[in-house]
Amino acid sequence: MTTSLDETRVAAFGEQLVGAYVGGMVTMMVDLASRTGLLDALAGGPGTSAEVAARAGLAERYVRECLGALVTAGVVAYDPATRQYTLPAEHAVLLTGPGSVNMAPISRFIALLGVHVPAVADAFRTGGGVPYEAYRPGFTEVMDGLSRGLMDGQLLDGILPLTGELPARLADGVRVAEVGCGTGHALNLMARAYPRSSFTGYDLAEDAIGLARAEAADWGLTNVSFEVLDVARLPGEPPCTAVFAFDAIHDQADPAGVLARVRAALEPGGWFVMMDIKAASALEDNVGNPLAPWLYAISTLHCMTVSLAQGGAGLGTVWGEQLARQMLDEAGFVDVSVHDVPDDPFDSVYVARTPT
Numbered sequence: 001m002t003t004s005l006d007e008t009r010v011a012a013f014g015e016q017l018v019g020a021y022v023g024g025m026v027t028m029m030v031d032l033a034s035r036t037g038l039l040d041a042l043a044g045g046p047g048t049s050a051e052v053a054a055r056a057g058l059a060e061r062y063v064r065e066c067l068g069a070l071v072t073a074g075v076v077a078y079d080p081a082t083r084q085y086t087l088p089a090e091h092a093v094l095l096t097g098p099g100s101v102n103m104a105p106i107s108r109f110i111a112l113l114g115v116h117v118p119a120v121a122d123a124f125r126t127g128g129g130v131p132y133e134a135y136r137p138g139f140t141e142v143m144d145g146l147s148r149g150l151m152d153g154q155l156l157d158g159i160l161p162l163t164g165e166l167p168a169r170l171a172d173g174v175r176v177a178e179v180g181c182g183t184g185h186a187l188n189l190m191a192r193a194y195p196r197s198s199f200t201g202y203d204l205a206e207d208a209i210g211l212a213r214a215e216a217a218d219w220g221l222t223n224v225s226f227e228v229l230d231v232a233r234l235p236g237e238p239p240c241t242a243v244f245a246f247d248a249i250h251d252q253a254d255p256a257g258v259l260a261r262v263r264a265a266l267e268p269g270g271w272f273v274m275m276d277i278k279a280a281s282a283l284e285d286n287v288g289n290p291l292a293p294w295l296y297a298i299s300t301l302h303c304m305t306v307s308l309a310q311g312g313a314g315l316g317t318v319w320g321e322q323l324a325r326q327m328l329d330e331a332g333f334v335d336v337s338v339h340d341v342p343d344d345p346f347d348s349v350y351v352a353r354t355p356t
């Protein structure tokens with residue numbers, strides 16, 4: 001039997017594939033231009049490749065080649081008459097600066113995860129997964145870069161107000177924990193803003209906890225501490241008024257167990273504030289979500305495999321709102337509400353309470 005191909009569809013799919021491959025490469029050029037300071041230098045004003053390279057302290061030949069990619073990708077503008085490159089202000093706002101709208105840190109995932117493709121391919125054949133440790137210390141740095149700007153821009157004024165009266169309780173002085181705190185920036189920001197409350201952050205990653213402690217010391221904070229701990233053993237005493245988890249539930253080996261420990265660590269009427277990936281649980285409901293391929297890929301190459309490496313649930317990045325609500329319910333939380341995160345299309349904030 002011969003299959004007749006629709007040549008128009010073949011050509012269209014070829015174009016689609018090329019677009020995806022080009023996008024991957026452009027992403028790595030944004031990563032390079034961001035981490036070398038090239039984008040910051042360009043944001044300072046137009047210049048030739050030599051001028052921009054001198055401004056950034058970089059080798060001109062590399063700068064020119066990278067700018068070739070960024071110009072042809074439509075990221076940077078180029079005037080052949082003056083040989084000057086310009087980063088349009090509308091692009092600079094999304095690629096430079098300390099705030100939550102800077103998308104440049106997201107570009108780092110391709111280089112971070114790409115090196116693990118062969119190991120993940122082995123896991124496809126043999127089961128199991130690639131352990132969390134294999135991703136460090138690179139993962140710690142990339143994750144910090146991803147969440148730091150968002151927390152600086154949105155934690156105190158965008159995320160905490162979603163919790164109703166919790167900010168007032170924090171101001172009065174309560175006990176707070178964070179599971180999977182990474183480099184601890186969110187907790188340090190809260191500890192600085194609410195000096196009457198006491199904060200404890202837990203993470204498995206020693207390098208991340210070291211950075212969290214260093215920032216707390218640098219800021220002179222005495223109401224925050226960080227411990228290396230598997231949050232599957234989160235202590236239930238003394239009880240907390242609030243527990244936070246920022247992108248730290250879906251890659252757990254035992255997410256249901258951790259939710260149960262969080263529930264047990266909270267006093268009656270306590271808050272569990274869980275920021276996690278914004279998606280639906282069913283694949284068919286994610287078709288048409290432009291971010292969904294990126295999310296499933298991150299899951300395959302990191303979040304799911306690190307869980308499976310421990311013989312875990314392998315929930316994955318795209319566990320989605322329906323399953324998240326179900327698991328919060330099964331863990332005994334009530335009054336669950338789900339909110340968008342300002343400046344962050346990737347996440348939702350779940351505000352859950354313990355029964356009074």
Ligand SMILES: C[S@@+](CC[C@H](N)C(=O)[O-])C[C@H]1O[C@@H](n2cnc3c(N)ncnc32)[C@H](O)[C@@H]1O
Pocket residue numbers: 132143144147148179180181182183202203204205208229230231232245246247248251252253
């Ligand atoms: C996606 S990162 C998020 C880090 C941080 N909350 C942020 O937003 O930057 C997930 C964090 O959870 C930590 N983690 C994963 N499983 C853990 C466990 N069982 N106990 C403690 N930490 C864990 C990882 O080491 C990692 O730092």
